[in-house]
Amino acid sequence: MxxxxxxxxxxxxxxxxxxxxxxxxxxxxxxxxxxxxxxxxxxxxxxxxxxxxxxxxxxxxxxxxxxxxxxxxxxxxxxxxxxxxxxxxxxxxxxxxxxxxxxxxxxxxxxxxxxxxxxxxxxxxxxxxxxxxxxxxxxxxxxxxxxxxxxxxxxxxxxxxxxxxxxxxxxxxxxxxxxxxxxxxxxxxxxxxxxxxxxGGKDTDGDGIYDKNDECPETPGLEEFNGCPDTDGDGIEDRQDACPNEAGLAEFDGCPDTDGDGIADPDDDCPEEAGTPEMNGCPDSDGDGVRDGDDNCPDEAGPAENDGCPWPDSDGDGILDKDDDCPNEAGPAASNGCPEPSAEVISELNEYSKTVLFDFNKASIRKESEDALKSIVDIMNEYPQTIFHVEGHTDSVGSDSYNMKLSKERAASVEKWLEENGVPSNRLTSEGYGETQPIATNSTPEGRQENRRVEISLDKEREMKNTSEDNE
CATH class of the missing domain: 2.40.160.20 (Porin)
Known part of the structure; x- marks a missing residue:
């Protein structure tokens, strides 16, 4: 002592x-x-x-x-x-x-x-x-x-x-x-x-916190969490941590946000690249709604159906190739980007149509007219998107009603022949106009002969309607 x-x-x-x-x-x-x-x-x-x-x-x-x-x-x-x-x-x-x-x-x-x-x-x-x-x-x-x-x-x-x-x-x-x-x-x-x-005290997990005060008695933990662990050391105990093995932030329930884009890594499809919520954390540099990783043109806005690239207009006619039936030939929208027959071509068609002859007072086509009609088919098929209109006309001899009926039948007869010989029906229309549209006098035999005719023109109204329906 x-x-x-x-x-x-x-x-x-x-x-x-x-x-x-x-x-x-x-x-x-x-x-x-x-x-x-x-x-x-x-x-x-x-x-x-x-x-x-x-x-x-x-x-x-x-x-x-x-x-x-x-x-x-x-x-x-x-x-x-x-x-x-x-x-x-x-x-x-x-x-x-x-x-x-x-x-x-x-x-x-x-x-x-x-x-x-x-x-x-x-x-x-x-x-x-x-x-x-x-x-x-x-x-x-x-x-x-x-x-x-x-x-x-x-x-x-x-x-x-x-x-x-x-x-x-x-x-x-x-x-x-x-x-x-x-x-x-x-x-x-x-x-x-x-x-x-x-x-005398029992500490099953050996963390220095006795079981009676340990909320996780079988798992070593920390005193500040009443004996429960914080495996990743981020200050959020494992029970409350959605990512217990990766240090994270409280605002993300303990998960990390590696790229700092405000989207937790488990919810981020591109955890190492800052992105947007709309893209699930992936970047979209050109803002076209296509992730950069899936975008063949990440710096140019383009639709998803074209892999994020803008549609080309190869022929420069103002109609994108995707909507252009003739992407390598300039043409108007009315013909889906395909070229239309020129005035010269229409004139050529009508030169042939003038030679189409019918039986007297009938709509039946005379056999000698077939060569002219075949030439018309060949020309029409050069313009696969153009809709042609067959017109029937008469002179003034006879009643108006008769002439109107005959002109309709002859125009329809020509339309049918063209369909049966290679021109799709959706590219043809016909109408008869009787004696209402003369191109010469009906006072002379020569004039009346000119007025009895079949003409071919472009059906613009039908083309515009079809184009509108396609866009819809």
Missing amino acids: KHLSKIVLATLLIFGFTSVKAQDANNPWAIGIGTNAVDFYPVGEDAPRGDFFDQYFNSNDHWNTLPAISKLTVSRYIGAGFVGEFSGSINQIDQYGDRSVGDLAYYSLDLSADYSLRAMLNDGWFDPVIGIGTGYTWIGDQDGQDIENADALTLNGKLGFNFWFSDNVALTVESRYKHAFEPESAKHFQHSAGIKFMF
């Missing part, structure tokens, strides 16, 4: 900055082993003893010390900072105050209720303890020792210090005053020092 102050000082220097746990509900049990010293001197009695606390630290002259393990304690946490402790000790008495005596055996059993002041000191390593209790002391045969029978029931007061230098181990020092009312010769101080070991 003479080196007690040195031991305490060394402990303070070594463990002064260590944050540890003391005996509490998580570590309810503790056992202690140590040595003790018994001092009968400073108890406020006459010689051979002195005044109360007189020469309290005079270990050389007054303390009875057994240089071995001479004290055992068992303690249990009660609650609210209180610990119940049961202790037993042995010693050898050879100093009774200032008087030497023969070796007397010393035994004591003590029970105390101790209160820790550690919580008042911010739960650090320094743990002052005060206590009160009772005990019984036996001192060996005093016959011939000039000491009255010192076996006695005692009322004990205690002041001690625990120095916690790990989660479960503490250095303990204490001084206990044992007051005996009868006989007074049993009054004494007992000083002790030793090591205390805590146990």
